[in-house]
Amino acid sequence: MTIVTCIAPVNIAVIKYWGKRDESLILPINDSLSATLDTEHLCAKTTVMISPNFTEDRIWLNGSEESINNPRLQNCLKKIRQKSELPAEMNDWKVHICSQNNFPTAAGLASSAAGYACLAYALAKLFKVKGDISEIARSGSGSACRSVYGGFVKWLMGTDPSGCDSIAKQVVPSSHWSDMRILVLVVNDSKKKVSSSVGMQRTVKTSELLSQRATTIVPHRIVKMEQALHNKDFETFAELTMKDSNNMHAVTLDTYPPCTYMNDTSHNIVDFVHAYNAAKNVVKVAYTFDAGPNATLFLLEKDVAEFIGALNHYFPPAENSDIKYQKGIFVENVVPSESILKNIKFVEQPAGKLKYIIHTRVGDGPKQLENSKNHLLNEDGLPH
Numbered sequence: 001m002t003i004v005t006c007i008a009p010v011n012i013a014v015i016k017y018w019g020k021r022d023e024s025l026i027l028p029i030n031d032s033l034s035a036t037l038d039t040e041h042l043c044a045k046t047t048v049m050i051s052p053n054f055t056e057d058r059i060w061l062n063g064s065e066e067s068i069n070n071p072r073l074q075n076c077l078k079k080i081r082q083k084s085e086l087p088a089e090m091n092d093w094k095v096h097i098c099s100q101n102n103f104p105t106a107a108g109l110a111s112s113a114a115g116y117a118c119l120a121y122a123l124a125k126l127f128k129v130k131g132d133i134s135e136i137a138r139s140g141s142g143s144a145c146r147s148v149y150g151g152f153v154k155w156l157m158g159t160d161p162s163g164c165d166s167i168a169k170q171v172v173p174s175s176h177w178s179d180m181r182i183l184v185l186v187v188n189d190s191k192k193k194v195s196s197s198v199g200m201q202r203t204v205k206t207s208e209l210l211s212q213r214a215t216t217i218v219p220h221r222i223v224k225m226e227q228a229l230h231n232k233d234f235e236t237f238a239e240l241t242m243k244d245s246n247n248m249h250a251v252t253l254d255t256y257p258p259c260t261y262m263n264d265t266s267h268n269i270v271d272f273v274h275a276y277n278a279a280k281n282v283v284k285v286a287y288t289f290d291a292g293p294n295a296t297l298f299l300l301e302k303d304v305a306e307f308i309g310a311l312n313h314y315f316p317p318a319e320n321s322d323i324k325y326q327k328g329i330f331v332e333n334v335v336p337s338e339s340i341l342k343n344i345k346f347v348e349q350p351a352g353k354l355k356y357i358i359h360t361r362v363g364d365g366p367k368q369l370e371n372s373k374n375h376l377l378n379e380d381g382l383p384h
Helices: 071-083 111-126 134-138 142-148 196-206 210-231 234-254 264-280 301-314 338-343
Strands: 002-009 011-015 020-022 032-036 043-051 058-061 064-066 094-101 152-155 168-172 180-187 285-289 295-300 326-328 354-361
Touching: 002 111, 002 142, 011 142, 011 210, 011 234, 011 285, 020 196, 032 142, 032 210, 043 111, 071 111, 071 134, 094 111, 111 134, 111 142, 134 142, 134 168, 142 152, 142 168, 152 210, 168 210, 180 264, 180 301, 196 234, 210 234, 234 285, 234 295, 264 285, 264 295, 264 301, 264 338, 295 301, 301 338, 301 354
Parallel strands: 058 094, 326 354
Antiparallel strands: 002 043, 011 032, 032 152, 043 094, 058 064, 152 168, 180 295, 180 354, 285 295
Protein backbone atom coordinates (compact mmCIF):
# COMPACT_ATOMS: atom_id res chain seq x y z
CA MET A 1 0.00 0.00 0.00
CA THR A 2 1.41 3.36 -1.05
CA ILE A 3 -0.05 6.81 -0.37
CA VAL A 4 0.96 10.39 -1.25
CA THR A 5 -0.68 13.74 -0.39
CA CYS A 6 0.19 17.02 -2.12
CA ILE A 7 -1.05 20.58 -2.46
CA ALA A 8 -0.87 22.71 -5.63
CA PRO A 9 -1.59 26.36 -6.37
CA VAL A 10 -4.05 28.33 -8.47
CA ASN A 11 -2.50 30.46 -11.24
CA ILE A 12 -3.83 33.64 -12.81
CA ALA A 13 -2.78 34.44 -16.39
CA VAL A 14 -1.54 37.96 -17.09
CA ILE A 15 -1.09 37.11 -20.78
CA LYS A 16 -4.08 34.91 -21.57
CA TYR A 17 -4.59 31.54 -23.21
CA TRP A 18 -7.79 31.51 -25.27
CA GLY A 19 -8.18 28.97 -28.04
CA LYS A 20 -6.75 25.53 -28.85
CA ARG A 21 -5.19 24.32 -32.09
CA ASP A 22 -5.71 20.70 -30.98
CA GLU A 23 -8.68 19.88 -28.72
CA SER A 24 -7.70 16.33 -27.73
CA LEU A 25 -4.08 17.18 -26.83
CA ILE A 26 -5.03 20.60 -25.37
CA LEU A 27 -2.50 22.55 -27.44
CA PRO A 28 -2.95 26.34 -27.35
CA ILE A 29 -2.84 28.78 -30.27
CA ASN A 30 -0.47 31.13 -28.39
CA ASP A 31 1.99 31.28 -25.50
CA SER A 32 0.64 32.48 -22.15
CA LEU A 33 2.15 33.75 -18.90
CA SER A 34 0.77 33.57 -15.37
CA ALA A 35 1.36 34.32 -11.70
CA THR A 36 1.25 31.39 -9.27
CA LEU A 37 -0.73 32.28 -6.13
CA ASP A 38 0.27 31.34 -2.59
CA THR A 39 -1.05 27.89 -1.59
CA GLU A 40 -1.69 29.22 1.94
CA HIS A 41 -4.72 31.07 0.60
CA LEU A 42 -5.78 29.17 -2.55
CA CYS A 43 -4.87 25.56 -3.26
CA ALA A 44 -6.04 22.10 -4.21
CA LYS A 45 -5.12 19.20 -1.91
CA THR A 46 -5.00 15.68 -3.33
CA THR A 47 -4.31 12.26 -1.84
CA VAL A 48 -3.52 9.35 -4.19
CA MET A 49 -3.17 5.76 -3.09
CA ILE A 50 -2.47 2.44 -4.82
CA SER A 51 -3.10 -1.00 -3.38
CA PRO A 52 -3.33 -4.60 -4.68
CA ASN A 53 -6.63 -4.77 -2.75
CA PHE A 54 -8.39 -2.10 -4.81
CA THR A 55 -10.67 -3.55 -7.49
CA GLU A 56 -11.05 -0.37 -9.60
CA ASP A 57 -9.75 3.18 -10.00
CA ARG A 58 -11.94 5.64 -8.03
CA ILE A 59 -12.05 9.41 -7.43
CA TRP A 60 -13.75 11.69 -4.89
CA LEU A 61 -13.90 15.47 -5.49
CA ASN A 62 -14.87 17.87 -2.69
CA GLY A 63 -16.72 15.19 -0.77
CA SER A 64 -18.58 13.28 -3.49
CA GLU A 65 -17.54 10.40 -5.73
CA GLU A 66 -17.22 11.26 -9.43
CA SER A 67 -16.81 9.14 -12.55
CA ILE A 68 -13.25 7.99 -13.13
CA ASN A 69 -14.00 7.80 -16.88
CA ASN A 70 -13.54 11.53 -17.52
CA PRO A 71 -11.33 11.52 -20.69
CA ARG A 72 -8.94 14.18 -19.32
CA LEU A 73 -8.50 12.31 -16.06
CA GLN A 74 -7.83 9.12 -18.03
CA ASN A 75 -5.22 10.99 -20.10
CA CYS A 76 -3.32 11.91 -16.91
CA LEU A 77 -3.47 8.37 -15.51
CA LYS A 78 -2.36 6.87 -18.82
CA LYS A 79 0.63 9.23 -19.17
CA ILE A 80 1.69 8.63 -15.56
CA ARG A 81 1.53 4.84 -15.91
CA GLN A 82 3.52 5.01 -19.17
CA LYS A 83 6.33 6.88 -17.38
CA SER A 84 6.09 4.95 -14.11
CA GLU A 85 9.30 3.72 -12.47
CA LEU A 86 7.44 1.33 -10.14
CA PRO A 87 7.88 -2.45 -10.44
CA ALA A 88 5.60 -3.81 -13.20
CA GLU A 89 3.16 -5.56 -10.86
CA MET A 90 2.63 -2.38 -8.78
CA ASN A 91 2.07 -0.36 -11.93
CA ASP A 92 -1.11 -2.38 -12.52
CA TRP A 93 -2.53 -1.73 -9.03
CA LYS A 94 -5.68 0.36 -8.99
CA VAL A 95 -5.56 3.94 -7.72
CA HIS A 96 -7.88 5.86 -5.40
CA ILE A 97 -7.87 9.66 -5.65
CA CYS A 98 -9.39 12.17 -3.22
CA SER A 99 -9.18 15.91 -3.86
CA GLN A 100 -10.53 19.06 -2.26
CA ASN A 101 -10.00 22.83 -2.53
CA ASN A 102 -9.48 25.31 0.29
CA PHE A 103 -11.59 27.83 -1.67
CA PRO A 104 -15.10 27.65 -3.15
CA THR A 105 -15.04 25.62 -6.37
CA ALA A 106 -18.11 27.44 -7.70
CA ALA A 107 -16.44 30.83 -7.44
CA GLY A 108 -14.67 30.54 -10.80
CA LEU A 109 -11.18 30.70 -9.31
CA ALA A 110 -9.32 28.35 -11.69
CA SER A 111 -10.00 25.25 -9.60
CA SER A 112 -9.30 22.87 -12.50
CA ALA A 113 -5.78 24.27 -12.96
CA ALA A 114 -4.93 23.69 -9.30
CA GLY A 115 -6.73 20.33 -9.29
CA TYR A 116 -4.98 18.80 -12.30
CA ALA A 117 -1.56 20.21 -11.31
CA CYS A 118 -2.03 18.64 -7.90
CA LEU A 119 -3.17 15.33 -9.39
CA ALA A 120 -0.22 15.18 -11.82
CA TYR A 121 2.27 16.09 -9.08
CA ALA A 122 0.87 13.58 -6.55
CA LEU A 123 0.67 10.75 -9.11
CA ALA A 124 4.21 11.52 -10.27
CA LYS A 125 5.42 11.13 -6.67
CA LEU A 126 3.41 7.95 -6.19
CA PHE A 127 4.57 6.31 -9.45
CA LYS A 128 8.12 7.72 -9.14
CA VAL A 129 7.91 9.62 -12.44
CA LYS A 130 10.97 11.78 -13.06
CA GLY A 131 11.42 14.98 -15.04
CA ASP A 132 9.00 17.68 -16.14
CA ILE A 133 5.34 16.90 -15.43
CA SER A 134 3.79 20.04 -16.95
CA GLU A 135 2.87 18.11 -20.11
CA ILE A 136 0.98 15.56 -17.98
CA ALA A 137 -0.86 18.35 -16.09
CA ARG A 138 -1.69 20.00 -19.44
CA SER A 139 -3.39 16.83 -20.65
CA GLY A 140 -5.90 17.28 -17.81
CA SER A 141 -6.47 21.02 -18.03
CA GLY A 142 -4.45 23.34 -20.26
CA SER A 143 -3.65 26.02 -17.71
CA ALA A 144 -2.81 23.37 -15.08
CA CYS A 145 0.66 23.09 -16.63
CA ARG A 146 1.41 26.61 -15.33
CA SER A 147 0.49 25.58 -11.74
CA VAL A 148 3.34 23.04 -11.74
CA TYR A 149 5.81 25.88 -11.02
CA GLY A 150 5.95 28.83 -8.65
CA GLY A 151 6.57 32.51 -9.37
CA PHE A 152 5.71 33.72 -12.85
CA VAL A 153 5.35 30.92 -15.39
CA LYS A 154 5.24 30.77 -19.19
CA TRP A 155 3.30 28.09 -21.07
CA LEU A 156 5.00 27.56 -24.43
CA MET A 157 2.51 26.78 -27.19
CA GLY A 158 5.11 24.57 -28.88
CA THR A 159 5.21 23.50 -32.53
CA ASP A 160 5.46 19.69 -32.39
CA PRO A 161 2.15 18.02 -33.42
CA SER A 162 2.57 15.52 -30.55
CA GLY A 163 2.52 18.35 -27.98
CA CYS A 164 5.81 17.24 -26.42
CA ASP A 165 7.16 20.84 -26.50
CA SER A 166 3.96 22.49 -25.22
CA ILE A 167 5.22 22.72 -21.66
CA ALA A 168 5.54 25.26 -18.84
CA LYS A 169 8.74 26.98 -17.71
CA GLN A 170 9.38 29.32 -14.81
CA VAL A 171 10.22 32.89 -15.87
CA VAL A 172 11.13 34.18 -12.38
CA PRO A 173 10.71 32.55 -8.94
CA SER A 174 8.27 33.86 -6.30
CA SER A 175 11.19 35.46 -4.40
CA HIS A 176 12.09 37.64 -7.41
CA TRP A 177 9.29 40.20 -6.91
CA SER A 178 8.55 39.61 -3.24
CA ASP A 179 6.51 42.79 -2.72
CA MET A 180 3.99 41.95 -5.46
CA ARG A 181 0.53 41.48 -3.97
CA ILE A 182 -2.71 40.12 -5.42
CA LEU A 183 -6.33 40.84 -4.55
CA VAL A 184 -8.98 38.41 -5.79
CA LEU A 185 -12.36 40.18 -5.84
CA VAL A 186 -15.12 37.57 -5.83
CA VAL A 187 -18.23 38.99 -7.50
CA ASN A 188 -21.72 37.86 -6.48
CA ASP A 189 -22.73 36.47 -9.87
CA SER A 190 -20.37 33.53 -10.47
CA LYS A 191 -22.33 31.48 -13.02
CA LYS A 192 -20.94 31.02 -16.51
CA LYS A 193 -23.45 30.90 -19.33
CA VAL A 194 -20.82 29.30 -21.60
CA SER A 195 -17.98 27.11 -20.26
CA SER A 196 -14.41 28.10 -21.13
CA SER A 197 -13.85 25.03 -23.31
CA VAL A 198 -17.06 25.57 -25.31
CA GLY A 199 -16.33 29.30 -25.53
CA MET A 200 -12.84 28.68 -26.87
CA GLN A 201 -14.11 26.29 -29.54
CA ARG A 202 -16.71 28.83 -30.62
CA THR A 203 -14.11 31.63 -30.74
CA VAL A 204 -11.67 29.59 -32.83
CA LYS A 205 -14.45 28.86 -35.34
CA THR A 206 -16.00 32.33 -35.60
CA SER A 207 -13.80 35.20 -34.36
CA GLU A 208 -12.05 37.24 -37.03
CA LEU A 209 -9.97 39.05 -34.38
CA LEU A 210 -8.50 35.88 -32.85
CA SER A 211 -5.80 35.27 -35.48
CA GLN A 212 -4.50 38.83 -35.01
CA ARG A 213 -4.38 38.26 -31.26
CA ALA A 214 -2.60 34.89 -31.52
CA THR A 215 -0.08 35.69 -34.26
CA THR A 216 0.78 39.35 -33.65
CA ILE A 217 -0.47 40.82 -30.36
CA VAL A 218 0.38 38.06 -27.87
CA PRO A 219 3.91 37.20 -29.12
CA HIS A 220 4.87 40.89 -28.84
CA ARG A 221 3.31 41.16 -25.36
CA ILE A 222 5.01 38.00 -24.05
CA VAL A 223 8.46 39.48 -24.85
CA LYS A 224 7.59 42.80 -23.17
CA MET A 225 6.04 41.05 -20.17
CA GLU A 226 9.13 38.91 -19.57
CA GLN A 227 11.29 42.07 -19.69
CA ALA A 228 8.94 43.86 -17.26
CA LEU A 229 9.12 40.92 -14.84
CA HIS A 230 12.93 40.71 -14.95
CA ASN A 231 13.17 44.50 -14.45
CA LYS A 232 10.37 44.63 -11.83
CA ASP A 233 8.82 47.37 -13.96
CA PHE A 234 5.34 47.58 -12.43
CA GLU A 235 3.89 50.20 -14.75
CA THR A 236 4.70 48.17 -17.90
CA PHE A 237 3.58 44.95 -16.20
CA ALA A 238 0.27 46.57 -15.20
CA GLU A 239 -0.47 48.09 -18.60
CA LEU A 240 0.26 44.82 -20.43
CA THR A 241 -1.88 42.86 -17.95
CA MET A 242 -4.91 45.13 -18.33
CA LYS A 243 -4.62 45.44 -22.11
CA ASP A 244 -4.35 41.67 -22.54
CA SER A 245 -7.39 41.04 -20.36
CA ASN A 246 -9.37 43.59 -22.38
CA ASN A 247 -8.16 42.05 -25.63
CA MET A 248 -9.16 38.52 -24.64
CA HIS A 249 -12.65 39.69 -23.67
CA ALA A 250 -12.90 41.66 -26.94
CA VAL A 251 -12.21 38.38 -28.75
CA THR A 252 -14.93 36.59 -26.75
CA LEU A 253 -17.36 39.36 -27.79
CA ASP A 254 -16.20 39.01 -31.40
CA THR A 255 -17.23 35.35 -31.13
CA TYR A 256 -20.54 34.48 -32.81
CA PRO A 257 -22.81 34.17 -30.88
CA PRO A 258 -20.78 36.24 -28.38
CA CYS A 259 -19.51 34.81 -25.07
CA THR A 260 -19.95 37.31 -22.25
CA TYR A 261 -17.99 36.49 -19.09
CA MET A 262 -17.73 39.87 -17.37
CA ASN A 263 -20.86 41.37 -15.81
CA ASP A 264 -21.83 44.91 -14.73
CA THR A 265 -19.83 44.67 -11.50
CA SER A 266 -16.78 43.47 -13.45
CA HIS A 267 -17.00 46.55 -15.68
CA ASN A 268 -17.46 48.76 -12.59
CA ILE A 269 -14.22 47.33 -11.16
CA VAL A 270 -12.39 48.16 -14.44
CA ASP A 271 -13.70 51.75 -14.27
CA PHE A 272 -12.74 52.03 -10.60
CA VAL A 273 -9.15 50.82 -11.17
CA HIS A 274 -8.66 53.37 -13.97
CA ALA A 275 -10.23 56.11 -11.81
CA TYR A 276 -7.94 55.22 -8.90
CA ASN A 277 -4.82 55.19 -11.10
CA ALA A 278 -5.84 58.56 -12.61
CA ALA A 279 -6.31 60.01 -9.12
CA LYS A 280 -2.83 58.82 -8.10
CA ASN A 281 -1.42 60.09 -11.43
CA VAL A 282 0.52 56.83 -11.79
CA VAL A 283 -0.45 53.19 -12.46
CA LYS A 284 -0.73 51.63 -9.00
CA VAL A 285 -3.15 48.77 -9.70
CA ALA A 286 -3.78 46.37 -12.60
CA TYR A 287 -6.84 44.21 -13.21
CA THR A 288 -7.27 40.98 -15.13
CA PHE A 289 -10.36 38.81 -15.72
CA ASP A 290 -10.42 35.17 -16.73
CA ALA A 291 -13.56 33.60 -18.24
CA GLY A 292 -15.81 34.80 -15.42
CA PRO A 293 -16.90 37.93 -13.54
CA ASN A 294 -14.25 37.81 -10.78
CA ALA A 295 -11.40 40.32 -10.86
CA THR A 296 -7.77 39.65 -9.96
CA LEU A 297 -5.86 42.82 -9.10
CA PHE A 298 -2.07 43.21 -8.94
CA LEU A 299 -0.40 45.92 -6.86
CA LEU A 300 2.67 46.44 -4.70
CA GLU A 301 2.65 45.76 -0.95
CA LYS A 302 3.12 49.43 -0.01
CA ASP A 303 -0.09 50.38 -1.83
CA VAL A 304 -2.39 47.62 -0.51
CA ALA A 305 -3.80 49.25 2.64
CA GLU A 306 -4.72 52.57 0.99
CA PHE A 307 -6.21 50.85 -2.06
CA ILE A 308 -8.36 48.45 0.01
CA GLY A 309 -9.56 51.44 2.03
CA ALA A 310 -10.67 53.15 -1.20
CA LEU A 311 -12.16 49.91 -2.55
CA ASN A 312 -14.21 49.40 0.62
CA HIS A 313 -15.47 52.99 0.37
CA TYR A 314 -16.68 52.64 -3.22
CA PHE A 315 -17.67 48.94 -3.03
CA PRO A 316 -18.97 48.64 0.56
CA PRO A 317 -19.42 45.09 1.88
CA ALA A 318 -22.91 43.69 2.54
CA GLU A 319 -23.95 44.53 6.09
CA ASN A 320 -25.46 41.26 7.26
CA SER A 321 -23.29 38.73 5.44
CA ASP A 322 -22.21 35.57 7.28
CA ILE A 323 -19.17 35.25 4.97
CA LYS A 324 -15.85 36.63 6.23
CA TYR A 325 -15.33 39.56 3.85
CA GLN A 326 -11.56 40.02 3.90
CA LYS A 327 -9.57 36.78 3.71
CA GLY A 328 -5.88 35.99 3.33
CA ILE A 329 -3.02 38.26 4.41
CA PHE A 330 -4.13 40.66 7.15
CA VAL A 331 -4.30 44.36 6.25
CA GLU A 332 -4.75 47.25 8.68
CA ASN A 333 -8.02 49.09 8.11
CA VAL A 334 -7.14 52.43 6.48
CA VAL A 335 -9.75 55.13 5.98
CA PRO A 336 -8.92 56.89 2.69
CA SER A 337 -8.09 60.60 2.91
CA GLU A 338 -10.58 63.21 1.72
CA SER A 339 -8.11 64.36 -0.95
CA ILE A 340 -7.93 60.86 -2.45
CA LEU A 341 -11.72 60.45 -2.42
CA LYS A 342 -12.14 63.87 -4.00
CA ASN A 343 -9.80 62.91 -6.86
CA ILE A 344 -11.33 59.50 -7.63
CA LYS A 345 -13.97 60.12 -10.29
CA PHE A 346 -16.22 57.19 -9.52
CA VAL A 347 -19.74 56.69 -8.11
CA GLU A 348 -20.11 54.74 -4.85
CA GLN A 349 -21.75 51.36 -5.51
CA PRO A 350 -24.58 49.70 -3.57
CA ALA A 351 -23.40 47.48 -0.69
CA GLY A 352 -22.72 43.83 -1.42
CA LYS A 353 -21.51 44.05 -5.03
CA LEU A 354 -18.47 41.99 -3.92
CA LYS A 355 -18.90 38.72 -2.01
CA TYR A 356 -15.44 38.83 -0.46
CA ILE A 357 -11.78 39.73 -1.10
CA ILE A 358 -8.76 37.41 -0.87
CA HIS A 359 -5.44 39.19 -0.26
CA THR A 360 -2.54 36.97 -1.31
CA ARG A 361 0.93 37.00 -2.87
CA VAL A 362 2.93 35.21 -5.56
CA GLY A 363 3.75 31.74 -4.27
CA ASP A 364 5.59 28.50 -4.99
CA GLY A 365 4.63 25.38 -6.94
CA PRO A 366 3.17 22.09 -5.65
CA LYS A 367 4.61 20.33 -2.64
CA GLN A 368 4.23 16.99 -0.90
CA LEU A 369 2.81 16.93 2.64
CA GLU A 370 4.77 14.34 4.63
CA ASN A 371 2.60 14.25 7.77
CA SER A 372 0.12 11.34 7.56
CA LYS A 373 -2.53 13.51 9.29
CA ASN A 374 -2.89 15.37 5.98
CA HIS A 375 -4.08 12.30 4.04
CA LEU A 376 -7.65 12.56 2.72
CA LEU A 377 -7.96 8.74 2.46
CA ASN A 378 -7.95 6.26 5.33
CA GLU A 379 -6.02 2.99 5.41
CA ASP A 380 -8.80 1.29 3.40
CA GLY A 381 -8.46 3.89 0.66
CA LEU A 382 -11.76 5.62 1.43
CA PRO A 383 -12.34 9.31 2.28
CA HIS A 384 -12.25 10.19 5.99
